[in-house]
Amino acid sequence: MVPSHPRARDRRMTPAPRPAALVAAGTLVLALTGCQGAAISDDEAPAAGGPVRIGVVVPLTGPVSQVGTALRNGLELAVKKVNADGGVHGRPVEYVVVDDAGDPANSTQLARRLVRQDKVTMLFGTITGDTAEAVGRVADEAHVPFGTAILGDTEHCFAYQWGFGESTRQMLTPTVPGLIEKYGTKVALVGSDYNYPRFYGGVAKELVKEAGGRVVAEEYSPLGQTDWQPVIGRLKAAEPDTVLSMVVGADAVTFSKQAQQFGLLTPELGFEGAPLDADFQPALGGLVAGRTHTVRWSDRLDDAESRGFAKDYRTAHQWKAPIPEVAGNAYFGVRFLLAAAAKAGSSDPEAVNKAIGGLSFDSPLGKGTRFEPANHVLQADMREVTIGRDGAYTVARTHPMVADTTPKKGCS
Structure with missing residues (x-):
């Protein structure tokens, strides 16, 4: 049974600014459990020049927990990579993971907590469409950008929601x-x-x-x-x-x-x-x-970034099966969001949201990927893969920049 209350949270963060060599080495991870929240007062606003903090709402328990775990794993590797390269203009990237168990009521409550208490720069995650809608509404209310990595798109459009997964x-x-x-x-x-x-x-x-x-x-x-x-x-x-x-x-x-x-x-x-x-x-x-x-993405894509990510994923998680598409979408999606934060030159959520809408970004998802203003769908490549008996998802054909410009109410 899906619980009606938020489940345990996993807080991961980089400490206050340290010498540059330490920041470049990556994020110090501190794991906490329970629902008591972070030691950040509700009165504090996110510092425009402070860390870039990502609030991750994802089902780690419940019927879609397998996919949720893959999303989190992809995100963690993206943050690790960016921090190893020096962060965002020298500022470390932090993230806070919360488990919504795939329940929209939990998603709403936890997203609000991440915004008000953890003062996140952006939100990321969820798996099912109803939880994405729930977090999308919170993101719009709070003026905090929210990225998804799941396949498909929500029926409604939100000004602060951006979909990195392939649209329907x-x-x-x-x-x-x-x-x-x-x-x-x-x-x-x-x-x-x-x-x-x-x-x-x-x-x-x-x-x-x-x-x-x-x-x-x-x-x-x-x-x-x-x-x-x-x-x-x-x-x-x-x-x-x-x-x-x-x-x-x-x-x-x-x-x-x-x-x-x-x-x-x-x-x-x-x-x-x-x-x-x-x-x-x-x-x-x-x-x-x-x-x-x-x-949108396969671990058999033959390019350096995909090969590097796939190798890191398999090493980090002792993974021998095909890497879930959502993990790749999350990895490259977070890289896109953090590039937007670098473009904005600020940790202010509204500044980052504006930068997301105007960014063109090269990655294995496609050259010059960008968001369609009318629906906030990432305009990117699609691949036709053949599933082998050995489990390989071999790319048989690439459809360059498959457009989806169908307008939706709410985007602006």
Whole structure:
């Protein structure tokens, strides 16, 4: 059961300014537990020339904790890299991690605490769309920038929220036509029952129609579902050619295995969506092997920055499985945010937010990546990967700078 109160927090910070050699060596990590908060009074404002402090709201427990942990791991390596290179104009980068357990009520309370008590320069994190919306509202109220790394985008736009994960249109625009051409015109949609999978379904229906297909079934089930047989039965009865799945977290594994067990998921069926993410490959193995998947980042990208990050991630976490895409999005997303803080020349949240909107940044996510003013979606490259039986997500094709300029209310 998801708790209704905030879980333990993990505070990590760099101490007050020290000699330059020590700052360049990285961040001193101090881990605390409990909900008592940081020793920073509510009366203090973040110093414009002080440390850059990131408040990380992420589910480390609950049904999507595996993905949340990967996000945190990617962020930590980004901060370590920036501090090793001297910080932001010589100022150290600090971060405070809080566990929202995937509960929007927790996300709201903890984000407010990070803003008011920890005086963060920026917020980062969350996994599910409803928690992203919750933190987005807090960020707008407090005028503090908030970056996400999850795939997909929220239905609403916030002036202080910035999405580094691939948007729904960026995922589906290069994917849907190919699936319909290869497998057939009948498409079924299935997802976890919260706001983002339903938003994904709405975009998918539009793109399926444009590609000459039709949606023959649409199903949503609560997070934590264990018996998918009734849902699978209804999907199977619709005789789809392709299933687009936005079943997330541990449910993605349960659904996919049962879909194969009950005869829905066969080699002849097109299958795309969240269950094909690298997070789930160790559990699904041969079930996803040979399939193609559209992603923003893969640990098999052949460039120096990606190779360096992948090596550091595997060493730090003794990781042998494919590195989750969200970890890469978080790593390069935080690098983008800290570059914006350097451009702003200040730790003031409003100054940093303004710099984010005007920054063009080169990274493995693409050359000259930038945010679309109309929806705050990162305009970046997309990759089509083939999932090998050895677990490798090998890049088969790059779609340069897949644009998503669809306007949303709230961005400014």
